[in-house]
Amino acid sequence: MDGGISNPAGTAERLAQMLAALPDLARDALVDPVPPRNLNDWSALPPETPAALFCPRSAEQVAAILAAANAARVPVVPQGGLTGLCGGARPIAGGIALSLEKMTGIEEIDEASATMTVLAGTPLELIQRAAAERGLFFSLDLGARGSCAIGGNAGTNAGGNRVIRYGMMRDLVLGAEVVLPDGTIVNALSKLIKNNTGYDVRQLFIGSEGTLGVITRLVLKLHPAPGCTHAAICGLSDYDKVVDLLRGARRKLGPTLSAFEAMWPDYWEVACAVPGVRDPLEARHAHTVLIEAQGTDEAIDGPRFMAFLEAMFEEGIIEDAAISQSLSDVQAFWGVRDACAEFKTTLGPHHAYDVGLPTGQMDGFARACRAAVAEAVPGGRSVYYGHIGDGNLHLLAWVPGAAPQPGEALDEAVYATVRAFGGSVSAEHGIGTTKKKYLEFSRSPEELDLMRRVKRALDPNGILNPGKVIDA
Amino acid sequence: MDGGISNPAGTAERLAQMLAALPDLARDALVDPVPPRNLNDWSALPPETPAALFCPRSAEQVAAILAAANAARVPVVPQGGLTGLCGGARPIAGGIALSLEKMTGIEEIDEASATMTVLAGTPLELIQRAAAERGLFFSLDLGARGSCAIGGNAGTNAGGNRVIRYGMMRDLVLGAEVVLPDGTIVNALSKLIKNNTGYDVRQLFIGSEGTLGVITRLVLKLHPAPGCTHAAICGLSDYDKVVDLLRGARRKLGPTLSAFEAMWPDYWEVACAVPGVRDPLEARHAHTVLIEAQGTDEAIDGPRFMAFLEAMFEEGIIEDAAISQSLSDVQAFWGVRDACAEFKTTLGPHHAYDVGLPTGQMDGFARACRAAVAEAVPGGRSVYYGHIGDGNLHLLAWVPGAAPQPGEALDEAVYATVRAFGGSVSAEHGIGTTKKKYLEFSRSPEELDLMRRVKRALDPNGILNPGKVIDA
Structure with a gap:
């Protein structure tokens, strides 16, 4: 990385140089003053004020801003919905913040290919709704759905509740448009599930937390809307039985299994103490599991779900279960699992x-x-x-x-x-x-070195989100 | 790329230099003479004799060979089962071939995590069988299953017949051990489905056709063995109805849909002319589709499959259908689809x-x-x-x-x-x-440039499979 970037001295000159070099095309993307929301993400770190905030409206504007920042060696922190928990989108002193918040919208839904093309700043919930209106389903779901942006979901390889069935963002992004630190717009907006033409450049950016490029557009993979949803809260006597239940669910519910959430008794206790959360079981158990299955047809998949639970009882795997009779029961069961959102208060x-x-x-x-x-x-x-x-x-x-x-x-x-x-x-x-300091606990030195090589190759001046994830 | 590598002059000296520098550890990997099978893959190109063939037995041997080749600038062509169709594993004159054929074996099956750890030279069919013996399922399947090696399947991001349900190799590889051109062994052998700790280096190598590193070990994702399989051959009057049938299958069969193979009438005609292939339909149709669904339970999924086909009849989407009554019917239906393997003869x-x-x-x-x-x-x-x-x-x-x-x-x-x-x-x-000359038909100049940057970052001397996929 360019040593100067982490050195605050000279940052004002660099910013001035960048602003002077900014083409007219990008000038109106500058937002002044910087609103408080752009000073932090959802991490517990203190807010930080960037030297400037840009809210571009097009990939061309993003490209012009990045090219100018790169030439002047000004650090750039990409921002989506700012709901990340690890400081990835928190501004850097002396650097600029580049928020995608004005690049929102659904550009196309292709029903035959089951794909949706969206701008990167689009909130997740809007995408979920637009898919549902066409009888389709975008499977990513997480607590911040109303605020998080799909570009940030891709940049962090978001997972959430239904990964067991549909995968993470890495599995849901078919194509991407990405702007590199030097301002190159890379169009890799493929709708194709199978495309073995050289390296899969899209996968480089997914999960890179804005350190390799700025995602501006995405082609997302859609699924058919589920025809019915069933859920149960099961009580079990030990963890071996939890693993047996997972194995049984995979075998008997097959690919309809859409969630398998285990809760240890210490969690169960604090979750059920949250006001408004109802404990669906009468007794306490060593382990509690929320199972959800999404089927195509109530008449077929309802009995399948019941037969599965009966088999698990008969095999002595579950001690007790509350079974959903309606979608509002399903939501109430998720209420225990989602109670953690209220723990800040309780x-x-x-x-x-x-x-x-x-x-x-x-x-x-x-x-x-x-x-x-x-x-x-x-x-x-x-x-x-x-x-x-x-x-x-x-x-x-x-x-x-x-x-x-x-x-x-x-x-x-x-x-x-x-x-x-x-x-x-x-x-x-x-x-x-x-x-960041714990990354080496999970990655080998050779993996870390390989990541650094990739970072240096794509961002030789180290302007994109410097100090995040890994130092080059 | 080092200009010298594509220049045959001096290659004998380089090879001599490499062999002289080879540590004892790697010396016994040299196989002389080179057997005819190692001179080509399944492409129609003429055979090519490498300057030497190495068949290492460990990642450490692979590392020693690559380090010596890199130092002497000798091109290296990785080889798996040699069933590729595009020349990716065909040797280069003056370069060495590095075959993983002696690195075979299944190292671990973890039933709770549903993963299998294998050496890269292991044939696909062996992996399929080992999974089946534990009541599990490795979903990749393709015609060359008996000969192709799993490392080559990963290196080419193999797909095959059941991608619609289970995905390609990119979706089936959880972890990898890869040797870089400089001899660094990168251990990224994670069993985890969710692992957001920095860049996903494993995805770099999947589909890179041996141009970025040599895959030596893989952790594969397994699924539960299907409990039942149903198939039908459907006749349709036009392509719009084929798309309607796909949409109906996705909606009504849900995630049990495991294959959807369309055959145009020109294909159907030459396929049914292959000796031993039986046409399951009485009349000819504008389009023919093979649909397969893998369920968990005959009593539930059999009726579901029938109900789906009846609905498609009633909606006027299909004109005619032959429905499997047994697994041997399923195989016979696949016979028409797989008849293309015999077209060389017919x-x-x-x-x-x-x-x-x-x-x-x-x-x-x-x-x-x-x-x-x-x-x-x-x-x-x-x-x-x-x-x-x-x-x-x-x-x-x-x-x-x-x-x-x-x-x-x-x-x-x-x-x-x-x-x-x-x-x-x-x-x-x-x-x-x-x-290679058509790659630019499907990838933008910016994507190609990005691929070249990645290639140069990982293989700065251009020794790994030079001239394949893209020139650095």
Whole structure:
């Protein structure tokens, strides 16, 4: 990376040089003053004011801004819906923020190919609705759906609740238009599922957290709208039975299985204490699992779901279950799983983690991590839940009543346990700046070196989101 | 690329220098003389004898060989099962061939995570069988299953018959061990479905046709074995109805839909003329489609399949259908689709193409391409079939009785039509050398430049498979 970029001295001159070189085409993208929302993402880091904010309306404007920034060596932080949790979209002092918020809209829905072409700033929920209006389904779903932008979803390879069936953004993006740091607009807007013509450049940018290029347009893969949805909350006596239930669900529900969310009892307790959340089960169990299946036909898939649950009872795998009778039951069951969004109010400040682990090792990890957190900080608590069919465990750790929270000690305890289990420090939220020092816990030195080579090849001046994910 | 590599002068000296520098560790990987099988892949190009053949038994040997070749600037052509169709694994004069044929074996099956770890030279069929023995399913399937190696399947991002349900190799590889041209062994052997820790380096190598690194190990994603399989051959009156049938199948069969193979009447005619192939329908139709669904339970999914076909009849979408009553019927139906493997005998020499197109445009393309082939060469014929649900059309073109076939004129006619339709010159077979001059028909200049940047970053001396896919 150009040493000067991380050196604040001279940044004002660089910015002046950049603004002077900006073509007319891009001048009206400058937004002054910078609104408070553009000073941070959803991470717990303090806000940061960029030297300037640009809100371009076209890929051509993005290209002109990047070319000028590159020539003047001004750092650029791309911004989408600013709902990331790891500081990836937080501005850099002396650098510019480049928000895609004015590049919104659905350009085409191709029903025969089951694809949708969208501008990168389009909110996820708008895309979900537009697909539904045509009897189609865009499968990505996450809590921030109303605010997050599809370009940010791609940049962070977002996952969410239904990865077990439909995959992550990496699986849902067929084509992309990306602007490179030097201002080159790369048109790779393919609608094709199969396209073996050289390197898959689109995959380079998905999950790169805005460090390699700025995504401006996407071609998304759609699915048919599900014809019916069934869910159950199951109580189980130990983790081996949770794994048996997952195996049974994969076998008997087949590809209709659309979610498999395990909740450890410590999570279940704090979730059911959230006002408005109803516990669908009468007794407490060692483990609780939310299973969802999306079928095509109530008359066929309703009985299949019941037969599956009956078989799991008969085999002694589940102890108890509440079964949805309606879509509002399905929503109520998700209410327990989604209660974590309210924990800021009910638990107070806490740290959230999203780790990746082989499914079979999750309970062993939860035990070890719970002990590590309790040992690392007096009064340290932690609760566990997650998309275990995808190998993704979420956990929250905190010290009740402590202000500030001992964040670094909690991070150390959690990530040291992840490393000991050979897991991933981020299954879905990404690295940004908050997990950067732990990246080496999950990636080999050779992988890190390879990432640096890619970064240097695509962004030789290190202007794009410098200091995020990895240093070149 | 180092200019010297494509210059045959000095290659003997370079090879001598490489052999002299080879550590003891790698010396016994040298195989002399070179067996005839290693002189070519399944492309129609003439065989080529490499300066030496190495058959290493470990990633460490691969690393030592690559490091020595890199230092001496000797070109290296990686080889798997040598079943590629585009010359990607064909040796280069003066270069060495590096065959993974002795690196075979299944190292682990993790049932809870539904993953399998294998060495890159392992034949696909062995992997399919090992999964089946555990009640699991490895979904990749293609005609060369008995000979092709899984490392080559990854290197070419193989697709095959069931992409519509399970995806291509890009979707089936969770982790990889790759040796870079400089001999660095990159361990990225993750079993995790969700792993957002920096760039997805594994995706760089999948589909790169051995030009960026040598894949030595893979972690593969497994699925539960299907509980039942149903198939039908449907006759339809026009292409709009084929698209309607695909839409209906997606909606009513949901994710159980595992294949949707359309065959144009010209294909149907030559397929049914292959000895041993039985036409399951009584009358000829404008279009014929093979539909397959893999379910979990005969009692549920059998009636679902029948109800789907009845609805398609009632809606006037299909004119006629033969429905499988047994697995042997399913195989017989696939017999018509797989008859193309015998066309070398029944049609004589012909050129095979695998193009990518949006589903809605396939019939328009077929008409235009048929006319272009007939116009380009006197007596030129072409037949059309393919995985249309994946946007992948296959076609064969030839001049009956001509020897040699006017290959270049046929290529020009086909690829010019692909370009006019904005399609892909290769949906699954890859580029190798045979399609290299047409790569720019499907990729923008900016995409090609980006590919070159990646190539130069990972293989600065241009020793890995030089002259294949793209020139750096």
